Amino acid sequence: MSENPKAAGGRDPFRLAVLVSGGGTNLQAIIDRIADGSLGGVSIAAVISTSPGAYALERAEKAGIPGFTVSPKQFGTREDFSAALRAKVDEADPDLIVLAGCLTKIPAALVEAYPNRIINIHPALIPSFSGKGFYGLRVHEAALRRGVRVTGATVHFVSEGLDEGPIILQRAVEIREGDTPEILQRRVMEQAEWEILPEAIRLIAEGRVSVGAEGTVRIRAAGQES
Ligand code: GRF
Numbered sequence: 001m002s003e004n005p006k007a008a009g010g011r012d013p014f015r016l017a018v019l020v021s022g023g024g025t026n027l028q029a030i031i032d033r034i035a036d037g038s039l040g041g042v043s044i045a046a047v048i049s050t051s052p053g054a055y056a057l058e059r060a061e062k063a064g065i066p067g068f069t070v071s072p073k074q075f076g077t078r079e080d081f082s083a084a085l086r087a088k089v090d091e092a093d094p095d096l097i098v099l100a101g102c103l104t105k106i107p108a109a110l111v112e113a114y115p116n117r118i119i120n121i122h123p124a125l126i127p128s129f130s131g132k133g134f135y136g137l138r139v140h141e142a143a144l145r146r147g148v149r150v151t152g153a154t155v156h157f158v159s160e161g162l163d164e165g166p167i168i169l170q171r172a173v174e175i176r177e178g179d180t181p182e183i184l185q186r187r188v189m190e191q192a193e194w195e196i197l198p199e200a201i202r203l204i205a206e207g208r209v210s211v212g213a214e215g216t217v218r219i220r221a222a223g224q225e226s
Pocket of ligand 1: 020021022023026027102121122136189193
């Protein structure tokens with residue numbers, strides 16, 4: 001039996017708003033896990049792109065999911081962008097907001113409005129190669145430059161500080177001789193990101209993830225009461 005009270009009995013799905021900016025392979029991983037039944041009771045209410053023309057929006061359309069663009073470029077001020085993004089997210093009425101390759105910094109007001117209800121996937125083992133300036137290929141370039149033997153991906157809750165929120169799941173990926181940033185990025189996606197992002201969503205939808213007073217995450221085993 002599912003521990004997601006909303007998913008129980010197949011009524012009332014656990015609603016996601018997925019925020020994207022690019023290719024949307026992480027979005028696709030979520031769509032695929034919903035389609036194959038491993039994310040039972042979860043549905044994507046809206047895909048919101050912060051970048052016009054993002055391929056992720058085509059993936060949403062193909063899957064029959066409403067897609068929207070709310071880009072800072074459409075607005076004169078950061079405040080106006082922030083208000084429009086907030087309105088679009090609220091309209092989707094999400095249980096959880098998923099940043100899946102979203103390259104725009106999420107306005108503080110949105111983070112405050114959805115405490116521990118926004119998650120992000122970062123393509124490194126936080127706290128390594130994270131924070132300001134570490135996005136996209138730059139993360140993998142930095143890992144190769146430093147010569148680390150292991151990198152990976154992290155799913156974490158979003159807080160005010162960039163990449164600083166409570167860590168939910170991490171998966172390690174080994175670095176191989178001859179890796180380029182592009183090769184490493186692909187391996188991190190295949191072996192880590194596309195696995196742990198849907199997995200984190202499943203755990204949260206099942207009501208098994210909590211954040212303690214000390215700011216670290218606890219994950220209850222399936223069937224464990226509290
Ligand atoms: C991924 O590496 C993600 O971790 C990062 O941006 C990249 C975009 O992936 N934040 P996609 O748009 O899901 O394909």
